[in-house]
Amino acid sequence: MLIAPNGPRLLRLFASALFLALAGSATQAAVAANPGCALGTQAVHFALPDTAKNFRTGWHLKVSIAGGKERSVQIDTGSIGFVVGRNAVGPHAVGPLGAGRQEYTSNGLILLGHYYRAPVTFEAGTARATTAPVTLLAVEQLACDQKYSKCSVRGRSAQSVGVLGVGFARKESIGSNAFLQIAAMQNGGMHAGYIVAEDAITLGLTPQNSRGFQFISLTRGPHDWLGAPACFGFRGKPGYAHMCGTILVDTGLASMIVSRAESLRPPDIKTAIPDGTPIEIAAPAFERPIMHYRFSVGDRGPLSPTSIRWSSAAGNGAFVNTGRNVIRGYDYLYDAKCGRVGFRARN
Secondary structure, eight states, X not given: OOBOTTSOOGGGGOOOTTGGGOOTTHHHHHSOOOTTOOOOSXXXXXXXXXXXXXXXXXXXXXXXXXXXXXXXXXXXXXXXXXEEEGXXXXXXXXXXXXXXXXXXXXXXXXXXXXXXXXXXXXXXXXXXXXXXXXXXXXXXXXXXXXXXXXXXXXXXXXXXXXXXXXXXXXXXXXXXXXXXXXXXXXXXXXXXXXXEETTEEXXXXXXXXXXXXXXXXXXXXXXXXXXXXXXXXXXXXXXXXXXXXXXXXXXXXXSEEEEOOGGGSOGGGSSOOOTTOXXXXXXXXXXXXXXXXXXXTTOOOTTOOSOEEEOSSOOSXXXXXXXXXXXXXXXXXXXXXXXXXXXXXXX
16 A cells, blocks of 8 residues: 655655666576575464455454554555554553654545554464554544545544555655564564465564565665566557566555556556556566566456556656555565565465
8 A cells, every 4th residue: 555644655666776777687686595594483374364355355463552452454565654543552552752644645545643652462363473662653533635536534434544554665654564573573583574475474484484485685775675676568569568667565455556657658558558458567577587477457367456557656667566466376475684575476
């Protein structure tokens, strides 16, 4: 789920131009097993077997915050930071620490509230994990960005908000990634990272649970790892089959967003991508990819998003937000400690 605390910011999400040059022999360097990266011995596996619900509304975990009442929150790999209705924050939280604001560029919704610090416990079935104190935004009010004519808060309650942002390469965030603040990760017993599969979320990377993944090494930016290199293209449209930049695997969206400067898009689909248009996605590149799939817009295939659109804030670089359906074909891994993402094809 794309976010912007201070207005639209897709322009700022594009990674360094280094990624735009990835092709040919450079692909070999990007696909790295990173043999010097030692994994851990501990992991917590949250089974979420209702896959139809996972792909319809996203993966959810039960959480309790600083002694507060348990509630369900959505896991969002497209943002960083925890936003939750104020009533979910328990009496042992520290705060309020100051006013906060979060805006979602996917729909123009603005969340207003105050920051708190508190430990968070995740639960699914018998599996549990607790974080060190993390910063979160306790939401007290909803509003709409006036630039989004379809945004409405009518019938919506601030107390219904519950999104746990666990992504990376997001320049703006409203706090820390709680998945990386598990107590066992802080003391070194658990390797900082996670796996999202169609029926589960796993915290902590081990040699056993990461077996079968192929990896793309990430480049370190000023504050976080930069986005992973990838390409998308429209087969059958000469000159537009390979548009390369970065990828975002976003469990917060059922739809797909692609970006390219309008002047660099195929002439017949500059403003909209009609049903029947073939599109193809590969990471890190079309040459020797470790993740690769294609579909025609509007079809009902398992990897097809509910819809696809051009970003309204495009730069010159190429960017693809896959949405969540890619996880029907590939388990997805993020290794925060060693700087890599992984894909494991599902049989």
